[in-house]
Amino acid sequence: MSLLPDPADLRAIADRIAAHATGTRSRAHALGRATAESPWRGTAADVFGTSAAEVIGELRRAAARLDDAADALRRHADRIGEASALTLVEHEITHGVLSGAVGGALSLLGL
Amino acid sequence: MGGVTVDGGTGGITAHCDDLRTLARRLGEVSADTLHSAWSLHGYLAQPVLLESALLDPVGFATFEADLLLALDGLHGLTPIGLRAAALDLELRAAATAYELADHLASDAILGAIELPIATQAASLALARTRDPLGAAEQVVALDPALADTIIDGLGVPGLLASGARSLPDGHGVARPLGADTGASTPPRRLTDVVADLDRRNADGHHGAVDVRILTLADGSRRAIVDITGTKSWSLGPTSDVTSLTTNGRALVGLRTAYEQGVLAAMRAAGVRRTDQVMLVGHSEGGMVAVTTARDAVTSGEFDVTHVVTAGSPVGLTVGQVPRQVQVLALENTRDVVPHLDGRANPDQRNVTTASGARGDGTVGGDHSVHDAYLPLAGDVQTSHDRSVHDFLTGADGFFRAERVVTQTYQVIRTY
Numbered sequence: 001m002s003l004l005p006d007p008a009d010l011r012a013i014a015d016r017i018a019a020h021a022t023g024t025r026s027r028a029h030a031l032g033r034a035t036a037e038s039p040w041r042g043t044a045a046d047v048f049g050t051s052a053a054e055v056i057g058e059l060r061r062a063a064a065r066l067d068d069a070a071d072a073l074r075r076h077a078d079r080i081g082e083a084s085a086l087t088l089v090e091h092e093i094t095h096g097v098l099s100g101a102v103g104g105a106l107s108l109l110g111l
Numbered sequence: 112m113g114g115v116t117v118d119g120g121t122g123g124i125t126a127h128c129d130d131l132r133t134l135a136r137r138l139g140e141v142s143a144d145t146l147h148s149a150w151s152l153h154g155y156l157a158q159p160v161l162l163e164s165a166l167l168d169p170v171g172f173a174t175f176e177a178d179l180l181l182a183l184d185g186l187h188g189l190t191p192i193g194l195r196a197a198a199l200d201l202e203l204r205a206a207a208t209a210y211e212l213a214d215h216l217a218s219d220a221i222l223g224a225i226e227l228p229i230a231t232q233a234a235s236l237a238l239a240r241t242r243d244p245l246g247a248a249e250q251v252v253a254l255d256p257a258l259a260d261t262i263i264d265g266l267g268v269p270g271l272l273a274s275g276a277r278s279l280p281d282g283h284g285v286a287r288p289l290g291a292d293t294g295a296s297t298p299p300r301r302l303t304d305v306v307a308d309l310d311r312r313n314a315d316g317h318h319g320a321v322d323v324r325i326l327t328l329a330d331g332s333r334r335a336i337v338d339i340t341g342t343k344s345w346s347l348g349p350t351s352d353v354t355s356l357t358t359n360g361r362a363l364v365g366l367r368t369a370y371e372q373g374v375l376a377a378m379r380a381a382g383v384r385r386t387d388q389v390m391l392v393g394h395s396e397g398g399m400v401a402v403t404t405a406r407d408a409v410t411s412g413e414f415d416v417t418h419v420v421t422a423g424s425p426v427g428l429t430v431g432q433v434p435r436q437v438q439v440l441a442l443e444n445t446r447d448v449v450p451h452l453d454g455r456a457n458p459d460q461r462n463v464t465t466a467s468g469a470r471g472d473g474t475v476g477g478d479h480s481v482h483d484a485y486l487p488l489a490g491d492v493q494t495s496h497d498r499s500v501h502d503f504l505t506g507a508d509g510f511f512r513a514e515r516v517v518t519q520t521y522q523v524i525r526t527y
Contacts (some may be wrong), residue, residue: 004160004163004167005160005163005164005167006160009160010160010161010164013155013158013160013161015153015357017152017155017179020148020151020152023144023148024145024148024189026141027141027144028143030137030141031137031138031141031196034133034134034137035134038130038133038134039121039126039130039498040127040130040131040134041498044206048134048199048203051199051200052134052138055138055141055192055195055196055199058187058191058192058195059141059145060188060214061187062182062187062188062192065178065181065182065185065188066152066179066182066189068178068182069175069178069179069181069182072174072175072178073175073179074170075171075174076164076174076175077164078172079167079168079171079309079406080164080167080168083167083168084167
């Protein structure tokens with residue numbers, strides 16, 4: 001059993017974060033549609049429209065940031081994968097060299 | 112052209128508050144979902160698999176953690192956005208409540224308690240000056256229609272009329288066919304045509320005269336317009352004349368009437384189908400009957416009444432009972448005392464638009480007349496840019512696009 005972190009677990013987390021980003025975009029879209037379709041008109045409605053537009057814009061930017069975080073985690077998972085593979089190779093090599101040395105020594109001793 | 116004041120309808124206070132609350136609800140959902148999302152995502156920051164991975168790639172781990180923290184709790188992160196949406200939700204709900212409170216404070220119920228002594232004094236002064244009760248009432252109405260409602264309600268006029276009418280036998284209404292009206296062969300194209308047709312039937316010598324017009328559109332679909340004429344009899348006793356005061360008293364408070372039975376019978380006799388959209392149009396008492404007929408026909412499912420137009424009708428106590436899918440346009444001449452006999456302003460509802468303007472010739476009869484007051488007022492309303500009026504007329508568009516019309520006339524009479 002390996003004690004190294006599994007990159008697949010990290011990528012699964014990245015996918016869930018990306019799903020939250022998609023949900024956030026959907027909420028921004030739904031709020032934009034509700035605001036546009038509202039029959040409410042007038043100065044107060046205009047003021048509200050400005051505030052709602054800011055919230056919608058911020059939701060979209062937050063969704064983009066979540067995507068950035070998901071991408072950063074995927075890159076991290078790639079590097080963990082590479083590091084794990086390297087560690088495994090080193091382990092194999094070390095294990096092979098040691099096994100060879102021990103075997104050689106034993107044969108020299110005639111055992 | 113006279114000025115038109117519009118209350119209620121899709122541009123009214125109630126519709127306005129509904130719109131605010133709909134938006135507030137949407138913002139509340141966005142807030143709750145966004146905050147829940149932020150809360151869930153915070154959990155990933157300390158996942159064991161991530162913490163373990165930090166030993167192998169500390170820079171990559173730190174980059175991810177910084178990105179996610181910024182997306183969640185940064186200046187424009189999910190958490191502050193969720194809180195801001197919640198604040199907007201609360202603001203909108205507070206605004207809707209404030210609008211309704213202001214409207215309620217301005218309503219007759221509140222004004223009545225404050226202004227009744229003043230209103231009574233104003234009416235008394237006008238009466239002393241003119242020695243003409245109706246003339247005094249008209250002066251007060253012209254001066255301040257809301258004040259007239261206050262006076263009439265304060266004097267208990269609606270209750271007196273209703274209790275008097277309840278004690279009188281109303282009998283049963285039947286529709287006697289008068290034949291086809293070949294003179295009414297042009298389909299209506301606008302609101303004024305509809306009111307002009309009502310005026311034409313109203314001028315009929317028959318008391319309780321009713322038109323049922325079957326309109327056929329280019330696509331073969333049908334509409335029906337029913338004209339219901341007003342009071343012609345001032346009798347308080349039992350009479351076959353269905354327009355007598357018994358009907359007025361009962362319809363004023365929303366009781367079923369023999370006149371309504373007769374109107375429904377006329378619609379059946381003329382062949383109005385359950386699938387035909389129906390517009391009921393009534394003057395004065397006819398408008399009151401139109402409102403109760405719409406309520407009962409839609410509730411029973413017998414007819415698809417979609418629109419009601421009243422002219423000079425006191426419907427403040429009853430029009431709120433009309434199902435929401437029925438759009439009502441109430442025309443009220445501000446100089447006419449009759450629409451104030453209910454002592455109550457029409458409710459502000461999405462489906463009830465009250466359009467008021469000053470028309471008529473300054474006499475009691477002229478100010479209540481379809482021809483002299485309500486036909487010109489309909490013209491004013493037709494050209495109004497008010498949203499509630501526009502939405503009503505747009506919704507009634509099918510009634511103004513017919514290619515053919517066949518008009519049957521009836522006289523509703525009361526039997527015992």
